[in-house]
Amino acid sequence: MIITPSATGTLTPAQTYSRAHAGKLMVILPTADRQPVGADFFHLESVGTHPTGLFVTGKFAGGRTESMRISTVREASEAEIASMRAGSELELPSL
Numbered sequence: 497m498i499i500t501p502s503a504t505g506t507l508t509p510a511q512t513y514s515r516a517h518a519g520k521l522m523v524i525l526p527t528a529d530r531q532p533v534g535a536d537f538f539h540l541e542s543v544g545t546h547p548t549g550l551f552v553t554g555k556f557a558g559g560r561t562e563s564m565r566i567s568t569v570r571e572a573s574e575a576e577i578a579s580m581r582a583g584s585e586l587e588l589p590s591l
Contacts, residue, residue: 513543514542521538521571521572522537522538523537523569523572524568524569537556537576537580538554539555540554541555549566550566551566
């Protein structure tokens with residue numbers, strides 16, 4: 497579900513999260529003890545609600561989209577972004 501501005505003028509948690517992370521490169525938190533790899537990075541497309549919490553939908557390299565809980569993602573750090581751009585084998589997802 498894509499969130500639209502509410503009639504009351506107050507922002508929902510999904511709208512607040514979406515505004516805070518719009519246009520940012522995000523990364524899936526690795527489940528194992530490893531550094532994120534190129535396939536873990538994505539651009540935020542939308543934020544929606546679910547009975548279990550907030551979900552984000554992201555666009556990954558190659559045009560693949562995927563949805564996941566916000567507890568499993570975070571903004572990519574400047575160092576991670578620079579490292580990705582320096583690595584020729586890594587493809588940044590395009591907006």
